[in-house]
Amino acid sequence: xxxxxxxxxxxxxxxxxxxxxxxxxxxxxxxxxxxxxxxxxxxxxxxxxxxxxxxxxxxxxxxxxxxxxxxxxxxxxxxxxxxxxxxxxxxxxxxxxxxxxxxxxxxxxxxxxxxxxxxxxxxxxxxxxxxxxxxxxxxxxxxxxxxxxxxxxxxxxxxxxxxxxxxxxxxxxxxxxxxxxxxxxxxxxxxxxxxxxxxxxxxxxxxxxxxxxxxxxxxxxxxxxxxxxxxxxxxxxxxxxxxxxxxxxxxxxxxxxxxxxxxxxxxxxxxxxxxxxxxxxxxxxxxxxxxxxxxxxxxxxxxxxxxxxxxxxxxxxxxxxxxxxxxxxxxxxxxxxxxxxxxxxxxxxxxx
Amino acid sequence: xxxxxxxxxxxxxxxxxxxxxxxxxxxxxxxxxxxxxxxxxxxxxxxxxxxxxxxxxxxxxxxxxxxxxxxxxxxxxxxxxxxxxxxxxxxxxxxxxxxxxxxxxxxxxxxxxxxxxxxxxxxxxxxxxxxxxxxxxxxxxxxxxxxxxxxxxxxxxxxxxxxxxxxxxxxxxxxxxxxxxxxxxxxxxxxxxxxxxxxxxxxxxxxxxxxxxxxxxxxxxxxxxxxxxxxxxxxxxxxxxxxxxxxxxxxxxxxxxxxxxxxxxxxxxxxxxxxxxxxxxxxxxxx
Numbered sequence: 066x067x068x069x070x071x072x073x074x075x076x077x078x079x080x081x082x083x084x085x086x087x088x089x090x091x092x093x094x095x096x097x098x099x100x101x102x103x104x105x106x107x108x109x110x111x112x113x114x115x116x117x118x119x120x121x122x123x124x125x126x127x128x129x130x131x132x133x134x135x136x137x138x139x140x141x142x143x144x145x146x147x148x149x150x151x152x153x154x155x156x157x158x159x160x161x162x163x164x165x166x167x168x169x170x171x172x173x174x175x176x177x178x179x180x181x182x183x184x185x186x187x188x189x190x191x192x193x194x195x196x197x198x199x200x201x202x203x204x205x206x207x208x209x210x211x212x213x214x215x216x217x218x219x220x221x222x223x224x225x226x227x228x229x230x231x232x233x234x235x236x237x238x239x240x241x242x243x244x245x246x247x248x249x250x251x252x253x254x255x256x257x258x259x260x261x262x263x264x265x266x267x268x269x270x271x272x273x274x275x276x277x278x279x280x281x282x283x284x285x286x287x288x289x290x291x292x293x294x295x296x297x298x299x300x301x302x303x304x305x306x307x308x309x310x311x312x313x314x315x316x317x318x319x320x321x322x323x324x325x326x327x328x329x330x331x332x333x334x335x336x337x338x339x340x341x342x343x344x345x346x347x348x349x350x351x352x353x354x355x356x357x358x359x360x361x362x363x364x365x366x367x368x369x370x371x372x373x374x375x376x377x378x379x380x381x382x383x384x385x386x387x388x389x390x391x392x393x394x395x396x397x398x399x400x401x402x403x404x405x406x407x408x409x410x411x412x413x414x415x416x417x
Numbered sequence: 418x419x420x421x422x423x424x425x426x427x428x429x430x431x432x433x434x435x436x437x438x439x440x441x442x443x444x445x446x447x448x449x450x451x452x453x454x455x456x457x458x459x460x461x462x463x464x465x466x467x468x469x470x471x472x473x474x475x476x477x478x479x480x481x482x483x484x485x486x487x488x489x490x491x492x493x494x495x496x497x498x499x500x501x502x503x504x505x506x507x508x509x510x511x512x513x514x515x516x517x518x519x520x521x522x523x524x525x526x527x528x529x530x531x532x533x534x535x536x537x538x539x540x541x542x543x544x545x546x547x548x549x550x551x552x553x554x555x556x557x558x559x560x561x562x563x564x565x566x567x568x569x570x571x572x573x574x575x576x577x578x579x580x581x582x583x584x585x586x587x588x589x590x591x592x593x594x595x596x597x598x599x600x601x602x603x604x605x606x607x608x609x610x611x612x613x614x615x616x617x618x619x620x621x622x623x624x625x626x627x628x629x630x631x632x633x634x635x636x637x638x639x640x641x642x643x644x645x646x647x648x649x650x651x652x653x654x655x656x657x658x659x660x661x662x663x664x665x666x667x668x669x670x671x672x673x674x675x676x677x678x679x680x681x682x683x684x685x686x687x688x689x690x691x692x693x694x695x696x697x698x699x700x701x702x703x704x
Contacts, residue, residue, distance in 0.1 A: 141529055163434070166531040177522035181452055193444045194530040196437060 092155035094119045094246050094278035099149035102135050109135040111301035124292030125282040128397035132301040133282035137250050141171055154245040170239030170247040174254050176231045180224035184215055184234055195242040209237035229260035249281035286382040304389040316380040316388050319357030323350040326371040334368050441532030442540040449544025467503045489661035492563040497647035498620025500556045507552040508583045509611055511545030512590025516603045534700040545587030553579040571654040582643040585689030592692055595699035618644045625667040639688050642681035645669045
């Protein structure tokens with residue numbers, strides 16, 4: 066997967082004779098080393114290290130207040146790190162802040178649209194501020210607005226939009242200047258389930274159509290599944306990192322449910338031949354095994370009892386979070402996770 | 418979208434940071450104008466106050482004020498003051514949009530853009546100044562009602578003086594707005610500064626024959642110099658009886674020295690630039 070993404074990205078970028086310092090497309094999209102941020106008495110981010118490859122969809126999963134937004138704020142140059150180092154698109158977030166800003170798109174938790182301008186005017190403002198060439202700006206605005214299905218509403222003032230429409234417009238705006246990295250900070254926060262699903266279908270489409278790296282944060286377990294790779298962050302530290310399936314595999318066993326001709330015989334056979342304790346529950350034979358997918362073919366070959374159906378269930382990311390932090394993400398949020406929720410991004414532009 | 422990616426070549430079209438910044442100034446300035454002209458109701462309603470001052474308060478005060486001659490309209494004296502007042506209110510309140518943008522998030526959209534903070538502040542300042550000058554220019558249309566002639570040189574002079582004043586006042590508003598979190602608190606702070614600025618400026622009464630303490634305060638108010646410069650321009654174009662000019666157009670004096678127009682304009686310009694520098698410094702801090 067990474068190779069495919071990289072080649073595609075290179076192909077598209079080589080035709081671009083950018084006059085500014087141009088980032089090399091083979092460069093790591095995000096490279097972070099020991100990044101920390103301290104606010105007065107609270108250490109919001111305590112030395113995180115990770116890197117994101119070009120074209121990857123990388124997610125930060127953690128409860129509110131874990132340090133996700135603070136990390137994003139540092140990566141998009143809104144906050145100065147207390148320690149450590151980070152590059153985005155090959156540019157240092159402290160010493161080359163303007164170059165970083167040129168190459169990133171941002172969608173914040175709270176809307177940052179001008180309600181009294183139309184959808185099109187918001188995009189035009191953004192495009193001009195980012196120096197998108199005037200001969201391509203109009204077409205680019207049409208492309209992104211069509212993609213998020215707001216083209217028909219382009220002349221409407223944003224204050225008439227619903228929350229979901231605003232978020233879509235912000236995603237469109239974040240993409241307008243063809244950033245190399247798109248940051249999505251809780252892109253579906255505060256939206257209803259249908260709209261959330263809608264937003265995710267756009268992000269999926271984005272991944273297919275635009276050559277872009279996506280860095281996102283979420284505290285929804287099911288949404289982290291959309292990421293190719295995730296880092297689980299808790300109390301300002303990365304506690305685990307990998308693909309969702311790797312992480313779930315690291316928890317250990319899968320659950321296998323069987324419907325058989327003879328449940329009692331099946332339970333005995335499983336114990337005798339595989340050394341696995343199975344039990345009957347809700348009309349099925351259930352057992353927990355390491356590597357469920359490899360286990361099932363052996364089951365068919367060696368069980369000796371006719372099998373009607375099989376279901377394998379993986380551990381969820383909830384189980385993953387639990388196994389690394391010793392508590393569920395819901396518990397983590399309940400126990401004072403709110404301490405930092407609005408502060409980090411807020412400090413970047415508010416004072417005191 | 419894939420073909421667009423090949424064509425688009427990422428963003429930059431400018432070739433230097435200087436061009437980027439110029440772009441930032443222009444875009445922010447344009448937005449101020451778009452938003453101002455979209456809100457027509459505000460343009461009309463914010464004219465109500467100066468019109469009230471000029472025609473109700475001015476007419477009511479006329480019999481009380483010694484104009485040094487029966488045939489001189491006190492409102493002619495008030496006219497430049499009321500025009501300056503229009504500029505004052507519009508300019509300071511245009512800075513409110515910064516607080517508004519902060520409260521509603523749009524400020525972040527600007528702060529993360531690849532342009533310097535300074536260019537955003539300059540754009541905002543020019544935008545507010547343009548809008549305030551425009552609003553003041555509408556007031557100039559009323560000149561004929563208070564015996565001020567529509568002389569092109571007079572109008573041009575007044576517009577130029579308004580523009581300089583508007584720039585300095587917007588810069589002041591931005592300095593105030595830089596730390597403000599809520600629109601409501603900004604309004605309170607603005608009232609705290611704006612009314613004294615207005616009353617001490619000699620916009621509605623002559624600055625001569627005042628008690629020493631008040632006299633000193635009016636000399637500190639930078640708006641006094643702007644109002645006086647505009648009033649001199651008006652008096653140069655009306656046939657005021659010498660007694661009226663003596664009573665109403667004494668100007669700002671330091672001791673016995675009447676401060677020349679050039680110095681008055683210079684004070685306003687320098688102050689405007691100094692406030693602009695402060696505003697840029699306020700916004701340039703990363704955190």
